[in-house]
Amino acid sequence: METSFLGLALAATLILQFSTPINSSFSATTSLPSRNTYIEYIKTSCYNSTFYPKLCYHTLVIYASTIKTSPKLLAKTALNVSLINTNSASRLMIRVSKIPGLEPRVVAATLDCLEEVGDSVYELQRSMEEIGHAGGSDFSKAMSDVETWVSAALTDDDTCLDGFAEEVVNKKVTAIVKRHIQRIARLTSNALALVNRYASTQANLP
Template structure:
């Protein structure tokens, strides 16, 4: 009788010991929708873009809005690039008015103001075209988007080329390089995600 009771008690202890952790473990490792959305952004950035860390850090905060949607991901990347490019455009306009700059520095800055301003316009056009992409005109609209974003990236690179010469004002050169290089990388990432979305849709029957 006593041995039977001890056997039942031990059996009960073993059931509790081995069943409870399994259940709690399953509950703890089940990913939340937010974690899945963030993971989607991370994988997309690291598998698609040239600057994945920048891509992830600038887009992960919008993961709950993107919701594993490649079009929303591309749109968000374009918008992030546009917002930063507009900010840089305003900065360029202020910097070129700094008194005492050499004429060639002023000339390079004026070129940058124009190039970055063009980039703002082209990113706006690309976002407008993204809104029109759908149905039978999808391929044509996406070609236009890719063209506009590529042009914006070229403008950013052209601005940087103007400061590649030796002897340019170091402080101004540093400011331009830091800000314009950032928007060029954001635009490069946006273009990669746009291309990804376009190719994904094109492969559908």
């Protein structure tokens, strides 16, 4: 279920090699180690801080050149990845609720889940706004608000899953919903862990 992506910087390096041999040698020795450093930073952060490190790494490594070694950008990007996937899950729930012939209790569970996921989208949007404003003397309060919003989004994901217990008999629909909601819950859990990491890192600065 986890998807990995890679950057496209190699083409530019090859062009430099043919056009300016001296400068291309310098570029190859400086840009590549930097990118490797960024990738290693993401990997270390994911594996040291999150409950789902493989998912964390594979969903964030594409953004290595943007994140670099910034804990704020790492947390903010993780939130954005969670938001994008939660929006996709919301659209999926709408389609599922309209499948012809579903049992009324399955439709009800799906609509309840749609509401929970909609709340999660709102809460992740708020957390993105808040982390963008975090800084200065209000940093601790802003990060506390971010943590609250992300925790609420994670709770909403879990509540959605609660609605698809054993009594919801349509196993195919249940499997689809669980697969997608579990993924966004894990992404949100990872984002919360990286938010906490960023908050603690900044709190320890003089």
